[in-house]
Amino acid sequence: MADINFSLLHRYLVRFHPKQIPHAFTDVLILGGGIAGLSAALEVPAPLQATVITKDALVQSNSVYAQGGIAGVLDPLDEIANHIADTITxxxxxxxxxxxxxxxxxAPERIRQLIKLGTQFDLEDGELALTREGGHSHRRIAHALGDATGKEIMRAMIAEVNQSERIQCWPETFTIDLLTYEGVCRGALVWNPHHGKTFVWAKQTILATGGAGCLFRETTNPQIATADGHAIAARAGAEMRDMEFMQFHPTVLYIAGSSRHLISEAVRGEGAYLRDATGHRFMADYDDRLELAPRDVVSQAITLQMKKTKHPNVFLDLTHLPPELIKERFPHIGDVCAEFGLNIAHDLIPVRPGAHYMVGGVTVDRDARTTLPGLWAAxxxxxxxxxxxxxLASNSLLEGVVYGRLAGHGAAAEAAEIPDQYRALPLESDWPTVSVDDTxxxxxxxxxxxxxxxxxxxxGIQRDDSDLNEAGQNVEFWNRYVASREFASPEGWELQNMMLAAKLMIAAARQRTESRGVHFRHDYPDTDPAQARHITMVSKRTDG
Structure with missing residues (x-):
């Protein structure tokens, strides 16, 4: 195991005084309202109260934008051992x-539980319609609304949460920092445009803030995915792990004037081809699994092919597939492309890779505990x-459901053992008393x-020490004057969080002197068996 210690200019992003800020109290505080956060909230039993803090509306999260589906062994011809082997490979x-x-x-039980909550997965002859995606040896991806699985799952979960008297939701509320006292997480400092800052004290806290795709110019993520949870956990002293591993999705719609829409893995799962600017179906040049190779392989292949052809993108070709299948399976993708004059049944879809899923993050154990007492994560x-x-494709919604449930169950059990104490703790920020706000x-x-x-x-997709070193110097320079300022709105706090997360990612990427999975280095193109270990990172600063 390789360890990196990093320093922080300030433990908290803002100054505060407990006597000058409103206080709220809850049993279990859940930061994030995606599939992991809501799965956790639904595990908190009465008479305990759960409070869910969401940066935007509940309907805005990476979970909502998940197109392909959720993976699980539901076909009699498939086996648990196959899914395990595919994931490990x-x-x-x-x-x-x-x-x-x-x-x-x-996985099978969690999918059945989602159905009980009201999720309407697509059916075929009365049974779940299952598709196959890159890296999977069998058809085991349950999907909904064709290519809008996350949207449908979240619709059902939000409806269930809204009916619960024990769950309170605070939308459009930004989490500035976790509150720690005597080495234990005690809740969070949050901000709302209508009420300003609030201390939310909690017996147990669950971090479920989502991803970090917005660290990169090209991303499938919504604009809210700014690594906030990674940064607040790091500032609080929780161990971070494998921050070098950012997964780039191979196929992101690439049209001038369009936002970078994800083109689901399921498109290739249903038989679409990848062609370069000359029309050549190139995946056979890189991997025997062709378009169904894992994402890291396909992203690397596309990147290399774009360099060979000196073209800014490649193309997805669905024209050989039955039009009725395309219309049924990919209505959302079809509508998005139609806005730009493309009929996906007849036209090639221009695509290139984009940052998609943050593999690294806060270290948790099998029960969803972090290394910071009082803090769980999912x-x-x-x-x-x-x-x-x-x-592996479509394992993310599954992980969110499983670990959200574990975090909710564990946090609730520990919260139930702690008596109610409606009092603030004597916290102090480490900012000077005189404002330095010159934003x-x-x-x-x-x-x-x-x-x-x-x-x-x-x-990005391809790295080397020279580029990483230069990026590290530039980010450090920017961070020097960004971190020294106190901001008064999410725009500034997001930037500070992104700077910190970028520093951690660069440091970990420099330390991993090999190519492995989503981490590819020109200067170390081979995989080194001796480096099959985690890179962990912990802040030097603590509040005692």
């Missing part, structure tokens, strides 16, 4: 076999050991664009 020597087996064995903000060095001197949008462009060019 994709993880390139970094998966925790015990975690993989636990999650995969739970979903994309975590490093569980399920994905290893490369996530008017900074163009935050320009800084964010500079950061995401630098990360895309030098810390």
């Amino acid at each position: 994709a993880g390139k020597g970094m998966c925790d076999p015990d975690v993989v087996e636990m999650v995969i064995r739970e 979903g994309e903000v975590t490093s569980t050991g399920l994905h290893g060095a490369n996530r 008017d001197q900074l163009d935050l949008k320009d800084l964010r664009n500079s950061l995401t462009s630098e990360m895309w060019r030098k810390v």
Whole structure:
């Protein structure tokens, strides 16, 4: 195991005084309202109260945008052992076999539970319609609304949460920092545009804030995926792990003027071809599994093919598939492409890779505990050991459900043992008493664009030490004057979180001197068996 210690200029992003800020109290505080956060909330039994804090509306999360589906062994011709083997193969020597087996064995029951909640998965002859995606040896992906699985699952979960008297939701509320006292997580400092800052004290806290795709210029993620959870956990002293592993989705719609829409893995699962600018179906040049190779392989192949052809994208070809299948399976993708004059049954779809899923994150054990007492975590903000060095397609919603449930159950059990104490703790921020807020001197949008462009060019799909070193120097320079300022709104806090997460990612990527899974280095193109280990990171600063 390789360890990296990193320093912080400030433990908290803002100044505060407990006597000058409102206080709220709850049993279990859940930061994030995606599939992991809501799965956790639904596990908190009465008479305990759960409070869910969401940065945007409940309907905005990476979970909502998940197209392909959720993986599980539901076909009699498939076996649990197959799904386990596929997951471990994709993880390139970094998966925790015990975690993989636990999650995969739970998958069928968790999918059935989602159906009981009201999720309407697509059916075929009265049974679940299952598809196959890259890296899977069998058809085991349950999907909904054709290509809008996350949206349908979240619809059902949100409806269930809204009916619960024990769950309170605070939408459009930004989590500034976790509150720690005597080495224990005690809740969070949050901000709402209508009420300002609030201390939310909790017996137990669950982090489920999602991903970090917005660190990169090209991403499938919504604009809220700014690595907030990774940053607040790091500042609080929780162990971070494998921060170098960012998964790039191979196929992201690439049209001038369009936002970078995900083109689901399921498109290739149903038989679509990848062609370059000359029309050549090139995946046979890179892998025997062709378009159904794992994501890391396909992303690398596309990147190399774009270089060979000197073209900014490749193309997905569905024209040989039955039009009725395309219309039934990919209505959302068809509608998006139609806005730009493309009929996906007849036209090629221009695509290129984009940042998609953060594999690394907060270290958690098999019960979803972090290394910080009082803090649990689930979903994309975590490093569980399920994905290893490369996530297998459609295992992410599954992980969110399984670990969300574990976190909710564990946090609730511990909260039930703690008596109610409606009092604030004597916390102090480490900021000077005189305000240093001079944010008017900074163009935050320009800084964010500079950061995401630098990360895309030098810390993206292909890396080397020279690029990583230069990116590290630039991010450190920007962070020097960004971290020293106190901001008063999410725009500034997001930028500070992104800067910290970028620093951690670059440091870990420099330390891993090999190519493995989603981490590819020009200067170390081979996989080194001796480096099949985690890179962990912990902040030097603590509050005692």
